[in-house]
Amino acid sequence: MNKKLKIIIASSLAFLGTIFPAKISHAQTEETIIRRELIFVGIREDAYWFGSRNEDGKRTGYCRDIAYALAERLSANQLDPIRVRFVTSTVQSRWDMVTSGRVDLECGPNTISAEREEKYGVNFSAPFFITATQVLAQRGRKEEDVNAGNAMVGVIRNTSTEMDLKSTYPEEQIENKFLTEQQGVKALLDGEISGFASDGTLLLGIAETMNFDMEKDYTFITINQENGRPFCAGYGFILPGGEENSSWQRYVNDFLANNKKAQRIQRKWLVDDLSENSQMLYDACTQE
Structure with a gap:
């Protein structure tokens, strides 16, 4: 590594x-x-x-x-x-x-x-540093909806993640009102959205600070391009x-x-x- x-x-x-x-x-x-x-x-x-x-x-x-x-x-x-x-x-x-x-x-x-x-x-x-776009979602039905592109997914407006999301999800299923990752993850917890998209490493940091149970309750879903590769980001x-x-x-x-x-x-x-x-x-x- x-x-x-x-x-x-x-x-x-x-x-x-x-x-x-x-x-x-x-x-x-x-x-x-x-x-x-x-x-x-x-x-x-x-x-x-x-x-x-x-x-x-x-x-x-x-x-x-x-x-x-x-x-x-x-x-x-x-x-x-x-x-x-x-x-x-x-x-x-x-x-x-x-x-x-x-x-x-x-x-x-x-x-x-x-x-x-x-x-x-x-x-x-x-x-x-290098990471890629992912969606944080609850396991189970909501995870299935996010994977199928049938869920409401949140994202911070005017970011590269929003551009990635728009290339894979219908625009009507993207909620871009959020100013920070923390706001988006809270909306996920409150059930306002089914998933929240950002760079995977940032989502992991928030999940750790909020003591999410990633083995039982939540999961990361990687968004891929048409060629099957993730939307990568070099910081x-x-x-x-x-x-x-x-x-x-x-x-x-x-x-x-x-x-x-x-x-x-x-x-x-x-x-x-x-x-x-x-x-x-x-x-x-x-x-x-």
Whole structure:
């Protein structure tokens, strides 16, 4: 698993630079960060493993740890260390936070796509994680209805998951009023919908925090494309666009691929304790 993931990330560095052209102009490069001795990082509070709050209300997750590691890397050969300032992001606000210059990068479960770069005027980093779209549903009759495409399935509006769902379900059976995964899962518990769609890893995180019995009461249903493969998602940092920021994109990509501390943080949060479901999705998405 570790070796395969490293290969995916390493090979993506050169590839992403060719398929994702720069779009907008913001001079939020590593030189700017070093000059102000401060890096602004957008981070979620509702994405288990990536960005959340623990019982003491403190930030925890991959994105918190990787932000401090990146600041440490930027501090090399500097007289004073680079400080980190977190700004809470959401599914809806993450794009504007980067394009407006409020943050130098946003870290979270952000699905990489050229269409999103074009639409929002941003660049993505190389991927640091791979998962796929799934539906969380109750076992039994509702599971059968979801599998048959005869159920009402919830999803967060204006996400890549919604696009995946629309390619497989009738539009009248998609409820996209939700702003967060937590809202959608609550609607599932209350019986308002028969399933809720999101990236499988995010759904698993919510299921664990809500103590779902995945062996008895609930299950994950993988949505497949016409070719039989799942709708896979590679997660990347959201970075400012613009040619003057291409060096920042290369810097971040090199850090993700080659920095030993960054690799240890990735293994800690996203590799070593990978669940059976997440492993299955990873294998399906990386097979040739």
